[in-house]
Amino acid sequence: MAILPRSSRSAAFFFLCVLVVLFFWVFNPSGVRSNYGDGDGKYEDRGDSFSEYIVRNTIRKNVLTPGLGFFPIVANSYSTGDYTSYEKGYKKYYSNLALQTVPASYIAALIGIQDYDKFQYFFIFLKLVNGLLFAGLLMGFLYLWSKKTGLQVFWPVPLLAASASGYVFFSQNLYFVPGLLFLPAMIVAYGACMKGRINLVLVFIAGLLCFLRGYEFATVFALLTAFAAFLFSDGQIYKKIKAAIVVFGLIVLAFICALCIHVALCMIETGLSIPDSISNVFSALSKRTASTTGVVKPLTLQFYNVMTYRWSLPGFSLLNTWTALSEINVIILMITALLIRVRCMDWNELSIYVFGFTGYVSWYVFAYQHIMWHDMYDWYVFSLTLGLAFIMLLTLYINKVIVFAGARVGRIYE
Template identity: 30%
Template sequence: MLKTPTKNREKLIILLALIVIATLSFQLNFFRAAESSHFESFDKGSQSLVLGSIVADKLSLEKHGSHIGFLSIGESFDYMKNMLDAYPIFSGEVPDKDVFYSPYKSQYGIQGPVFSKAYSLFSLKTIEQLQLLNSTFFALVIALITLLYIKIYNLRFATIFFIVMISSPWIVVFARNLYWVPALWFLPAVFALLAYQAKTRMSQAIFITLVGAAVFLKSLAGYEYLSAITLFACSVFVIAPIFNSSTRKKRENLTLFSLTFAACVLGFICALLLHAGMRGDTILSGLLNIFEQDVKRRTYGDPTTFDEVFKASLQSSPLDVLKIYTNEWNTYLFAYLPGATFKIMIIFSALGFLYTTLTKKSLDKNNALIFTFFFITSSSWYLLAKGHSYIHTQLNYVLWYFGFAQALLYTCTTYIAVLLKDFRSTLKERSLKKSNAIIVFIFGFCALTFYSTDSKRENEFKDEIARLSTSDGPTITTPSNLTVKLTRNGELVLYSENCRQVDLKKTFYLHVYKTDPQTPEDNYQNLDFEWKQFELRPPRWPSRYANSCIAKVPLPNESITKLDFGQYSITNGSIDISWRDSLSLEKQVSKITATDLSDANWKNGVSLHGFFVSNNFRNRQALKVGGYLKFSASGLRRISALEYTDSYINITVDGAPLNPVLDGYPNEILLQP
């Protein structure tokens, strides 16, 4: 009699412990899973939509039928200028009369009224307090899934799931964001797990209905990742039979899978119809608007019917998208493992499957099913919404954590255990057959890992060659068969697709002639270099770029008139020049604009006789002491001084003080010949 209360108490303690641990990770980045800058700045633009709703409700602003929207200070909303205005407004730093609201109707926006109600109901004051509600809700959902996995799957899979979730940089940065509300991504899975556990048809029906209701809520908060959310919820009916010997028949699991999938689709359709009423005069016109403006833009629409910024995404293939999210990791994977580990773990799992199948003489169906189903789950959005995924690489790596990252770690640990067991058995039995199989496995793993790592380098090299071949900028082909190009960001690039005839061991000389030398001795700067100092390492054989070469040499942050370069060697104390060439430079812009900055010393980038612009190569080439500029209000002025910093060029002109309003940002300043 006492066992059940004791067990329930233990489960409750474990649940609370998991919630606390997950909340610490999600709210505070306690385990440093994500870089601090990534954690603090992640997608603040989207979150501002929810803050806009809260402020609009607080100030009784007209929301024009929307539930979320942007805020701006003192003017109508401009995406580039006012994206983050909601933060000082929410903090009370802006007078109410200067606040403008811009409706956002690309989704229904249920998170707006929900957080607005919580804000007033609990008398909250800060964004962090709102985020804590979000993080705790998400932690509760993850903790529940973990406990259910312990019961339905096994302790190892459940532990892996929880560790991956709290140590993934992508999950952690999303976790507290008020726009994304990631608890809604996984809430359908909680009800699906409960439906799998249910003993009666009535209980199953109730939980499957709740799955549909959860997807309905998620769809009202945005349609992102719905394919992955749906398949992850349905996964229990495919994966659970692997872990337990339930008497339930396959047909019943298939029926529950189908009903759960149908409930998800129905929840989405209900939300879509509700949203369509916001997007058109009728539901039908709203649906057409959503399909033409949103669905096509995010999937497989005609590139010619959308803005130029979407062209590359709509022309890309699903394979292009998968390559991006497999190869181009710039964060940890989970548990402080580098992102490059992702591809290595895929290779290890594939070889582990082959090794186990061949040595055990039977197909390793269980691990193959876990790997394959969760891969389909996570990658479904990459394939269905490839336009969205191609563009939003700052977001969509999170999709791998809808089961695949966890499945990957699970299968890898499984195959490591198999290898260790076989290795011990080999030592004990002195079995030549097993030892050969282990050697082949290790050799194959190393070879494939080496090849996959080099294939990334090949893609990078190929892209760089293509960019250099098509980009503009002063270019010459030298007697040594090297092409030399000056790039927009002020790098001197030397490259060739066939460097066999170039002796890269000889020293390169580079003389940089300045536009305004301070002394005769300062006429040029000597920047001699060795190739390996600046080379982009080429891929190895058998890549077609194995004999190609690229070196990118940074140039000084000053205006330049000419570059002399070549190669030489020193023999018996005398200099032997192999080849030489030069590049004369001209200004590449005809107009500039002062920097958009106003503070105590500057207004619109202007202060008395001076203004400043970005320190980039084109601006450096355009400006020189003694040159003339024509301002909108102040007319023709002579440049009397130039001062360079790492980020800016400070320009002083003669004559009366400039007019910050009419001469400063955003007015154009013309360069005179």
């Protein structure tokens, strides 16, 4: 049984947990995969190679054919199913800034990468760094929560995080950079838990960085950060709600500022007017967030069939020789635990349930077409919301059982 470490052992223990999680994410012993994600084994990212190769091609273009431009590129060959090359032509991708391409391009140019094979090694390195960043922030957040809650055992956390299918799929994706989603939540957790106050400036900057990367899963991101503020804030319920509202407002403000920067850069690059730049930047917005183009209608029999299939897929799977815990299994277990615990749980425990379910539903409400169009995005959103809540709740209840059993054994021997 792994006891939560103290003093000198804590850093080594935490680093070991991060490495365990990263090992499972990189080598994927559970064998979960998506044909769309990796092009049936043809491409590098198991979650969404279409998006990742936007970043890869942009970095190569920036280094090999530098020129004015703030935006990433989409290769013309995408239409024929070839993501690997932009040499046959490309167009600018105005929907997101993909800010991560800027420092990555600078580093690649600085170390003198020129040929295709060296770029491939460079991208492998970036994916490992990407996964390490995400694992470190995720485990840091959960470790601080365990410390604040006074939990005695931590071993379920790295095992559950390592086996969460959505993390396995997207932990290293160079386009989504999942660590940025957890950065403000980690800042909130560290500030409240270790410093006694939340650094709102850093939360805003972290939120801005995330949105300058892209806007996908914005509702999940905002709710996750607000959830962290509620969870780690001390005091009465109204103080915790106030902290969550303030942090949520900062993320909204960061979103607005990122939009302004995005439109301004589009104006500079294209020479378009403000209205035309706004139209250019958000050309896909109405389709992704306010339509049912190419997908089944909400709450129909076809919608039910789609969700039945998605929920049958693994939510947690550590090894492919073990039985996977499907998404519907997780949902049923959480609903059952909620009904059992509802009369005796505190506000923090209740907030885990509220975040898990509202966070998961939020992207289906505010970006229905987008998530229905891409099956594998459900894995990601599920792991970021209900999956994260399940990790926390299972760890919490295992600790309660151990404490209860220890107390009963102690009374027997008195």
